[in-house]
Amino acid sequence: MAKIASRISQLTGEGALAVFTRAKELEKEGRSIIHLELGEPDFHPAAPVVDAVRAAVAEGRDRYVATRGIPPLRSAIADYLKRTRNLQVESEQVLVAPGCKMALALAMMALIEPADEVIYPDPSFPIYPSFTRGLGARPISYALREKNRFQPDLAEIAGKITPKTKVLIFNSPNNPTGTVFTQEIIAGIAELAKKHDLWVIADEIYARILFNGEYKSIWVLPGMAERTVIIDGFSKSFAMTGWRLGYAVAQKHVINALDMLVLNTFTCTAEFSQVAAIEALKDSTNAVPAMVAEYRKRRDLFVEKLNRIPGFRCQAPDGAFYAWVNIEDTGLPAMEVQRLLLEEAGVAGIAGAAFGAEGENYLRFSLVSAAHLLEEALERIERVSKRWGQLAVAR
Ligand SMILES: Cc1ncc(COP(=O)(O)O)c(C=O)c1O
Structure with missing residues (x-):
C-alpha cells in the first residue's frame, strides 16, 4: 500500500485534547465537569469586533486578498505593537496568518533545515519540538525549573548550543508555567543568539496577559531585530x-520568505476576520484590561486556595492564564492525579508531561472558568484528595 510520508510519524499532538474528549464523554453520561484543560479563554470578542465582522461580511469583504494580509491590518498591527510594546516596526515587517500557530509553522519552515538543532524550553507549547522533528531537525530542550522560579539557566542554554544550532525558541509569558522571563535572561539569550548567529523565535502570544509591569520584547535589544521573528495573534x-x-x-x-509559503499553502487569511481584527486592536471598550483584571483575580483565588490543600503547591504566575501545579507531595504520579481529578472530582486539568519531561510532577490548570467555578473546583479537589494518602500508601 502507498505510504504516508515519514515526517508525519515525527509529529505529536496536544495532551489537552485527549482530556477534553474524555471530559465530554463524562458530561454525556450526566456528570458535572469543570473544564480547566484547554487554553481557551471563556470570554468572547468585544461587541464592536462582532459588529465589525458582521458588517464586513454584509459588505462583501469575503474575497481572496493579499497573501501577507490586508494593508490596513498590517499597519494597525505595527501601530499596536508600538503602542503596547514599544516596537518600532513597519507594516512591511508584518505578515498575517490564520492563527499564531500557523505563523509559528511558517517561521519554522522558513528558518529550519533538516539536521539543524532547535533549542526550546521544557516545559512549553508541545508544538515546538513536534514541528521541529517534522522538519527533520533535532529539538534540544532547556529546563524551566521550579527552584529557579521557572526562569531558564543561561549556562545550560549556552552548553546546548552546537555548530548545528539554528534557532532558539522562547515563549514569555510561558505556557504552561506563566513565567515572564526577566530582563537579565532576555539580554542573556540575545547575547547567545548574536554570539552564535542564531535566529530567535519569540512567541509573544501571552504578552498582553501580564500581571506586573510592561512587556519587554527581545526585538528591542541591540542587534536583535535582524535575527528575531515575533509570533503573536488574537x-x-x-x-x-x-x-x-x-x-x-x-x-x-x-517576511518575503513566509509570504512565499503562504502563497504555496493557504493563499490568505479570511478577509472579514482581518477587517474585524482592526477593530479588536483599537479595543474601544477596554476589553483587554478588563479581561486581564479578571484573570488576575482568578489567579489570586486559585493559587492561594490550592496552596492550602495538602499535596499541591503552586507559584503565582506573572502572566498568561495557567496554574502550573506541583503534585509530587500527593505521592501519586501526575497521570493518576489527572485521572482521579477528572473521573472522581469532575475537574479537568492536564498532566504536565504533555508539555515536556520537566512537567513530570505537575498538572496544568487553565484559569478559564469563572471564579465561582474555580472555587467549586478547589472544593472538589480538596474533597477527593483527602483519600489519596491511603492510595499512595497502598501503591
Ligand atoms: C505558547 C502558544 N503559542 C501559540 C499558540 C497558538 O495560538 P493560536 O490559537 O493563535 O494558533 C498557543 C495556543 O495555545 C500557545 O499556548
Whole structure:
C-alpha cells in the first residue's frame, strides 16, 4: 500500500485534547465537569469586533486578498505593537496568518533545515519540538525549573548550543508555567543568539496577559531585530481563538520568505476576520484590561486556595492564564492525579508531561472558568484528595 510520508510519524499532538474528549464523554453520561484543560479563554470578542465582522461580511469583504494580509491590518498591527510594546516596526515587517500557530509553522519552515538543532524550553507549547522533528531537525530542550522560579539557566542554554544550532525558541509569558522571563535572561539569550548567529523565535502570544509591569520584547535589544521573528495573534489577548488570526513580525526578507509559503499553502487569511481584527486592536471598550483584571483575580483565588490543600503547591504566575501545579507531595504520579481529578472530582486539568519531561510532577490548570467555578473546583479537589494518602500508601 502507498505510504504516508515519514515526517508525519515525527509529529505529536496536544495532551489537552485527549482530556477534553474524555471530559465530554463524562458530561454525556450526566456528570458535572469543570473544564480547566484547554487554553481557551471563556470570554468572547468585544461587541464592536462582532459588529465589525458582521458588517464586513454584509459588505462583501469575503474575497481572496493579499497573501501577507490586508494593508490596513498590517499597519494597525505595527501601530499596536508600538503602542503596547514599544516596537518600532513597519507594516512591511508584518505578515498575517490564520492563527499564531500557523505563523509559528511558517517561521519554522522558513528558518529550519533538516539536521539543524532547535533549542526550546521544557516545559512549553508541545508544538515546538513536534514541528521541529517534522522538519527533520533535532529539538534540544532547556529546563524551566521550579527552584529557579521557572526562569531558564543561561549556562545550560549556552552548553546546548552546537555548530548545528539554528534557532532558539522562547515563549514569555510561558505556557504552561506563566513565567515572564526577566530582563537579565532576555539580554542573556540575545547575547547567545548574536554570539552564535542564531535566529530567535519569540512567541509573544501571552504578552498582553501580564500581571506586573510592561512587556519587554527581545526585538528591542541591540542587534536583535535582524535575527528575531515575533509570533503573536488574537486568540488569547482578544479572546478570538476560533477566528484563526495570528501574525509574524520580522525583517522584510524573512517576511518575503513566509509570504512565499503562504502563497504555496493557504493563499490568505479570511478577509472579514482581518477587517474585524482592526477593530479588536483599537479595543474601544477596554476589553483587554478588563479581561486581564479578571484573570488576575482568578489567579489570586486559585493559587492561594490550592496552596492550602495538602499535596499541591503552586507559584503565582506573572502572566498568561495557567496554574502550573506541583503534585509530587500527593505521592501519586501526575497521570493518576489527572485521572482521579477528572473521573472522581469532575475537574479537568492536564498532566504536565504533555508539555515536556520537566512537567513530570505537575498538572496544568487553565484559569478559564469563572471564579465561582474555580472555587467549586478547589472544593472538589480538596474533597477527593483527602483519600489519596491511603492510595499512595497502598501503591
Ligand atoms: C505558547 C502558544 N503559542 C501559540 C499558540 C497558538 O495560538 P493560536 O490559537 O493563535 O494558533 C498557543 C495556543 O495555545 C500557545 O499556548
